[in-house]
Amino acid sequence: MDRSWMYGRRDTKDFMHGVSEFCMSALQHQASTGVKEFYCPCADCENVNTVNNVLVIRDHVFMRGFRPNYHVWVYHGESGVYVGNSSKNVVHEQEEAFYAEGEADCFEDEDDDDVESNIDDGNDRVEDMLHEVEDEVRDHVFECLSKAAETPLYPGCTKYRKLSAVCTLYNIKTSGGWTDISFTELLVALSDMLPTGNELPRSNYYAKKLMCPFGLEYKKIHTCPNDCLLYHKQYENLGKCPRCGVSRYKLKGVSEGKNVYPAKVLWYLPIIPRFKRLFSIKKDARNLRWHADPDRRKRDGLLRHPADSPQWKTIDKLHDTFGKEPRNLKLGLCTDEMNPFGTLSSQHSTWPVLLVIYNLPPWLCMKRKYIMLSLLITGPKQPGNDIDVYLEPLVDDLRKMWDEGVSVFDAHANETFRLRAMLFCTINDFPAYGNLSATRTKE
Structure with a gap:
């Protein structure tokens, strides 16, 4: 079945007929499986967000287009491979x-x-x-x-x-x-x-x-040399900062596309796909509910795990819908400056931003395998109190996981559920704490 229309112009008859065909396929998948919501394949939702009406999908796709490389509609009932410009449901x-x-x-x-x-x-x-x-x-x-x-x-x-x-x-x-x-x-x-x-x-x-x-999916985002903003979303195609007027490139006066390089770069590793990956492994999916398992976690009134803390219990009480689902994640964020080049370069700054999953047992949550690198801020100088600009992509994902949640398959329970997450605490030394909270920590 020819799918070349998906990534052409969105004002053609082929695209309109193709979208109608896609909506019919989604409705047939709903009728055969009994699911109540549809995954939205538009470029913004990327089959992560769900909607209640297929007409919303139609509007999203007409406005934003399809997510890249979605020629085989696996989230809407199809299976098979994509060869040339055609989808083949059966591999011969x-x-x-x-x-x-x-x-x-x-x-x-x-x-x-x-x-x-x-x-x-x-x-x-x-x-x-x-x-x-x-x-x-x-x-x-x-x-x-x-x-x-x-x-x-x-x-x-x-x-x-x-x-x-x-x-x-x-x-x-x-x-x-x-x-x-x-x-x-x-x-x-x-x-x-x-x-x-x-x-x-x-x-x-x-x-x-x-x-x-x-491997890990990552996004490379150019940043303003003066830490004003990130060149993504509405600013993605700009050549200079709309706030301070400084070029986003090191070589001023050189036209874009001729071997010029951004002055500062942010590397973002999306966290939602990695959370999905953890739950797709039975052993990890079981460990992610360890804190709520009375047979595995010892409860004797002592502080053995963050789940024993008053803060954890207060959050579960205030947000009972969130607390009733033991698979919902409570995360810790930590960051600090490091120089990967040792004493060889004092003109370079790197800030890794890490996430720790406190649902895990204490002997696992601090292991390298489960500590997630979410951001890597690199440049000739530290971001200082403007670090909040660089945290924007991570904050967007965390807000999404708190407000809406994402549909995730739990391999241990063999079911799909709505996963939500929250930032439980931050771990920093005092200088980094001052940058994160914009608070003076020294005279």
């Missing part, structure tokens, strides 16, 4: 040869991102990770990942598959702090040691390309 055997031949090519256009390892306790958990990305990558990439998850590491190998071997080695690389060069040397040596015909990548580049769908 002859197409599998096409996917196998194009396995190397399908990763060529992917970003060379760092990956976050989800492997611990000697378990590669490839099936869990494939389940996490299945809805996000139901296309050629997912077919290649599935093939890599089924291909033996070498002929006759029963313990490791190509994907599980790369996951295991990459986890060792990450936990050991290995450089890319040393990891490439290890891959070359292991490939030579293994039997002929083994499937192990021979460089860090190709190992990372294989793992890229499991």
Whole structure:
């Protein structure tokens, strides 16, 4: 079924007929499943927000267009892959040869991102990770990942598959702090040691390309050099700050698009997809309700966990709807300045903004795996009291999760529920506390 109309002009007959077809598909999915709400696929809602009426979806799509790469309507009842400019609901055997031949090519256009390892306790958990990305990558990439998850590491190998071997080695690389060069040397040596015909990548580049769908989504946002605003939303296409008039680029007077670079950059890692990913793993979904499990948490009147604190109990009492759902998240935010270059550069400032999930047991909530990096503020100087400008994307997501919540699948309970979250506390030293709260902490 041709879907090329989805990303063309929105004032054509093809687009109007296509939107009507989409609305009919959504209504048929509702009738067959009995769901009461529809996921909205517009560029702003991105199949995260839900609406009660299909006419709202129609209006959103006409105003904002469809979210990128939503050719197969998996949130509205379809399944299959997208080949060329057509959606195919059934993958035929002859197409599998096409996917196998194009396995190397399908990763060529992917970003060379760092990956976050989800492997611990000697378990590669490839099936869990494939389940996490299945809805996000139901296309050629997912077919290649599935093939890599089924291909033996070498002929006759029963313990490791190509994907599980790369996951295991990459986890060792990450936990050991290995450089890319040393990891490439290890891959070359292991490939030579293994039997002929083994499937192990021979460089860090190709190992990372294989793992890229499991990586963290991030957004790069330019910022005003004087910390006035972020160049996103209504300011995204501006070349200079509307408040102070300073160019957003380092090289003043150089036209945009000619190898110019932003003076300051904010890296934002959206938190909602990662919360969904946590709940899609049974073990993590069970641990995220640990604080409310009387069989697992000891309650003897002592302060053993934030859930024992008066603040936690007061919040649950004041907001009883929020408190009655034990899966709703209470988060801690911490930030401070660091210099990643040590004493080599005193002209650079980096502020990581981290989130801690206090629903978890105390022996897990402070582990690196569960501490989420949400923002990375980089530039020649610290943001100071203007740090609130940089927190805007994170605050928007937190407000959304408090006001509306998001629909999330709980793998432990095998059900979908409305997940909400709140900022429970902040953790800072006094200088950072002064910046976050715009309060004087020293004379």
